Amino acid sequence: MTQPALTFSDDQAQAFDSVTRMLRDAGVDLHESLITPPRGKGGHVMALIGKAGSGKTLLLAELYRALQEAGVEVVSGDYESRRRRDDKRTLAILAPTNKAASVLRLRGVPATTIHRILYTPVYDPEYERIAEWLAGNGERPVIEGLTDLALDRAAAFYAGNKSIPGALAAAGLRGSDFITGWKRREEPLDIGFVDEASMLDDRQFEDLKEIFPNLLLFGDPAQLAPVNQSGTMVFDRLPEAAKLTLSRVHRQDAGNPILDLAHALADPDLEFHTFEKMVEDTARRDDRVVWGQRVEVDLMARSPVLVWRNATRIRLIHAFRNVYGAPEDALLEGEPLICDGLELPLKHRKKRLDLEARGLIKGAQVVYLGPGSKPGFSRLHVMGAEDPRVSAASIVKIEKPDEEEPFIPFAARMGATFLHGAAVTIHKAQGSQWDTVQVFAPDLFVAARMGRTEAGQPLWKRLAYVAITRAQERLIWVVRNRLSKPVAALRIDDLRSLPAAPLSLEAEDP
Secondary structure, three states: OOOOOOOHHHHHHHHHHHHHHHHHHHEEEOOEEEOOOOOOOOOOEEEEEEEEOHHHHHHHHHHHHHHHHHOEEEOOOOOOOOOOOOOEEEEEEEEHHHHHHHHHHHOOOOEEEEHHHHHHEEEEEHHHHHHHHHOOOOOOOOOOOOHHHHHHHHHHHHHOOOOOOHHHHHOOOOOHHHHHEEEEEOOOOEEEEEOOOOHHHHHHHHHHHHOOOOEEEEEEOOOOOOOOOOOOOOOHOOOOHHHHEEEOOOHHHHOOHHHHHHOOOOOOOOOOHHHHHHHHHHHOOOOOOOEEEOOHHHOOOOOOOOEEOHHHHHHHHHHHHOOOOOOOOOOOOEEEEEEEEEEOHHHHHHHHHHHHHHHOOOOOOEEEEEEOOOEEEEEEEEOOOOOOEEEEEEEEEEOOOOOOOOOOEOOOOOOEEEEEOOEEEEHHOOOOOOEEEEEEHHHHHHHHOOOEEEEOHHHHHHHHHHHHHOOOEEEEEOOOOOOOOOOOOOOOOOOOOOOOOEEEEOOOOO
């Protein structure tokens, strides 16, 4: 058997062995690193669940590497060869949002979003020859208008990043040059890994089961359930035999003060005031936890303040814009936004797929770069997307305290809708992580005083757990309703610079 490159804890080893048995039925023998015919018709769904630090992501990465070594074809979502061999097994690694997928990609795992697997791109036949060549399925093509140097740039990019659109962009092409549209996936795949599965709703789960006869869900049972899911997650309804639980904190996370605080919330007798005292004591001895007397405004442009109440979110956004001197009728370059969905009629279904494929899905974090070339258009940077620069028709809503109707500085007739992103609710923050996270503690105090529960646990504890575990390096527990003054103006020069691919919304045939 191909042994993992590290020593597993007992619960990790047991989970690895259980998944190995499921994969053998799917046609992948990890013991011998062999591809075999599937046993039966599939229908296997398993969940690997555990709290933060229990090693879920580490196990996902090791399973991916073992599958890759066995010869499984990894489907990324940006290009899929039509020359698939019948003796190949396929794997897709998915996350609900671009930000969550980017966390995995930073760890060397080629993750994509659920949407990019549900819908596949249709390539122009001329440029599809380049894609097939890059994927190792054809000869080096001769393309009119592309030099050998441009093809060399594409090959060099693909060797390091394994992204067909990125490689074609390196050759000087735009997405609108080589992708002609999107279609619902017709052919199923073999194996699906889904990270942040606590965010899945029932409809997404059913869609995934149609595509993957073998699904492995990775989730945290202590997080918040999706809205309208009655406090439950999709893996809660699986039989106990199909749920693998990781309970031990992995050694590289032991002694992490942020995770120590998160795990302390499991104590049923812990009260809010006692927990805050723990945070304050931790901050005195470890600079990875900060007892904050005010919100640090300079962090809000890239790492939103996490709140519970919508009214708090709106007040903080209003204060953020005021402190930077943002005009009421326009956005400043560098202001953060959150995609709130798409407003498009059915006849513009193709444009909807274009926008979603570029990362403009509900909950996507975006930075405003400036007005587009057409009225109502905005130039945007989609955080976590592999090709982050987009120009799209936008409807931007700036909510104000004590006002029912938001102000709309950009009002395209239809397109992607955005809310301001300097502060977000903890619910919407699920699936994302930032180096530094600010948690607005007065909101959690209100939740504790109200005595609300969710899935049998005090709501404030679930909120605190999700908020705390969004922090990768540093946690700021903000205890007062104050805002600092900015050290510098908003900026965009820190964002990766690539040409913006235009996504127009011109009339189409019904």
